[in-house]
Amino acid sequence: MAGWDSVTTPDATTQPGSERPHSPYADTPVPGDPTQSALVQAARGRTTPHTPVWFMRQAGRSLPEYRELRVGTGMLEACATPDLVTEITLQPVRRHGVDAAILFSDIVVPLKAVGLDIDIVAGTGPVVAEPIATRADLDRIPELSPEHVPYITEAVSTLVAQLGSTPLIGFSGAPFTLASYLVEGGPSKTHQRTKALMHGDPELWRDLCARLAQIASTFLQVQIDAGVSAVQLFDSWVGALPRADYLRFVEPHSRAVLTAVGEQVPRIHFGVGTGELLADMADAGADVIGVDYRLSLTDAVERTGGRYPVQGNLDPALLFAPWPVIEERVTEIVREGRQAPGHIFNLGHGVLPDTDPTVLTRVVELVHSLG
Numbered sequence: 001m002a003g004w005d006s007v008t009t010p011d012a013t014t015q016p017g018s019e020r021p022h023s024p025y026a027d028t029p030v031p032g033d034p035t036q037s038a039l040v041q042a043a044r045g046r047t048t049p050h051t052p053v054w055f056m057r058q059a060g061r062s063l064p065e066y067r068e069l070r071v072g073t074g075m076l077e078a079c080a081t082p083d084l085v086t087e088i089t090l091q092p093v094r095r096h097g098v099d100a101a102i103l104f105s106d107i108v109v110p111l112k113a114v115g116l117d118i119d120i121v122a123g124t125g126p127v128v129a130e131p132i133a134t135r136a137d138l139d140r141i142p143e144l145s146p147e148h149v150p151y152i153t154e155a156v157s158t159l160v161a162q163l164g165s166t167p168l169i170g171f172s173g174a175p176f177t178l179a180s181y182l183v184e185g186g187p188s189k190t191h192q193r194t195k196a197l198m199h200g201d202p203e204l205w206r207d208l209c210a211r212l213a214q215i216a217s218t219f220l221q222v223q224i225d226a227g228v229s230a231v232q233l234f235d236s237w238v239g240a241l242p243r244a245d246y247l248r249f250v251e252p253h254s255r256a257v258l259t260a261v262g263e264q265v266p267r268i269h270f271g272v273g274t275g276e277l278l279a280d281m282a283d284a285g286a287d288v289i290g291v292d293y294r295l296s297l298t299d300a301v302e303r304t305g306g307r308y309p310v311q312g313n314l315d316p317a318l319l320f321a322p323w324p325v326i327e328e329r330v331t332e333i334v335r336e337g338r339q340a341p342g343h344i345f346n347l348g349h350g351v352l353p354d355t356d357p358t359v360l361t362r363v364v365e366l367v368h369s370l371g
């Protein structure tokens with residue numbers, strides 16, 4: 001494991017069974033090289049001293065310190081306030097000792113930034129005042145430029161300085177998932193308007209997704225330029241599509257985003273219920289394939305030809321089960337993950353708001369103790 005012995009960061013020195021400091025950088029910035037972290041190394045398919053672990057939605061309502069900080073501030077307002085973004089992003093890292101921070105933001109932030117009338121309603125999700133249905137609507141979506149999101153640059157720069165050797169993950173929504181919110185006007189179980197537009201006006205659909213790919217690529221590049229160590233492309237709802245439609249209507253646009261990022265930082269590609277699309281999503285230009293809880297990591301490795309590091313995949317609902325159940329399942333997932341060139345432990349989707357945060361901390365300790 002060349003390169004590891006010379007590194008003295010908390011990440012690299014944590015051995016199975018050793019105490020992992022929960023707050024190595026609470027007050028003072030810590031120097032260090034996040035590219036040598038377990039997370040980035042695993043994403044690059046290299047051996048690591050322990051399986052790195054973080055949780056989608058690790059920042060958020062499961063943490064009382066988050067709920068307290070958010071009182072009186074709307075979600076999108078919080079996302080545009082660098083001091084709040086910094087603090088909220090650090091909260092789960094301090095508390096759980098996870099191997100990465102994920103920028104506190106939202107997939108609709110760049111859409112709001114270019115001027116769309118969009119809000120995040122608690123308990124519902126993103127709501128769009130005037131949904132996209134026609135070519136004239138598409139003309140209402142300007143390209144994103146870095147000047148639209150100065151607060152992202154500021155928050156990422158501050159976070160990178162404070163996090164030291166702990167990597168910060170940046171992210172964006174993928175064109176399909178962003179398009180779904182814009183076309184449906186809000187969350188949808190059926191994605192009926194989106195599918196109707198995709199099939200009914202393929203040229204408008206293509207141009208909409210091309211615009212969203214530009215926005216997603218620029219949003220990611222702003223985060224990369226400010227210092228994130230990895231990025232995740234969330235195509236949360238694309239599992240609603242049959243494979244043929246994915247390949248024809250979506251894959252080229254997601255590929256454009258992942259290709260624009262290129263080799264700068266590892267790229268994680270994730271969606272929910274995407275077992276049937278997994279190989280195509282990996283081959284679209286990902287370095288790591290995210291796996292939701294419906295598919296075992298063993299099957300995920302097989303479906304992607306054993307060529308990709310995997311991320312996942314504990315069912316977030318299982319965190320409500322008795323500890324021995326969680327322990328057994330976590331151990332099994334870590335074992336299955338060894339079949340891949342690299343494994344980043346995560347949930348199969350985001351932390352549910354009612355989750356007991358002490359259970360999350362225990363999961364981190366368990367994953368680290370398994371080596």
Ligand code: CP3
Pocket residue numbers: 055056057058059060061070075102103104105106107108120121122123124125126171234236350
């Ligand atoms: O900790 C992290 O994971 C980083 C922060 C993050 C948020 N949203 C914060 C957030 C990330 C990575 C996202 C991405 C996101 N946003 C996705 C992709 C990930 C996924 O879950 O599949 C999607 C689909 C969205 C859209 C969205 N925003 C939804 C569905 C919701 C939940 C609505 C609700 O109230 O249940 C949001 C709001 C949101 N984004 C919250 C947080 C912490 C909750 C709002 C709050 O705390 O008031």
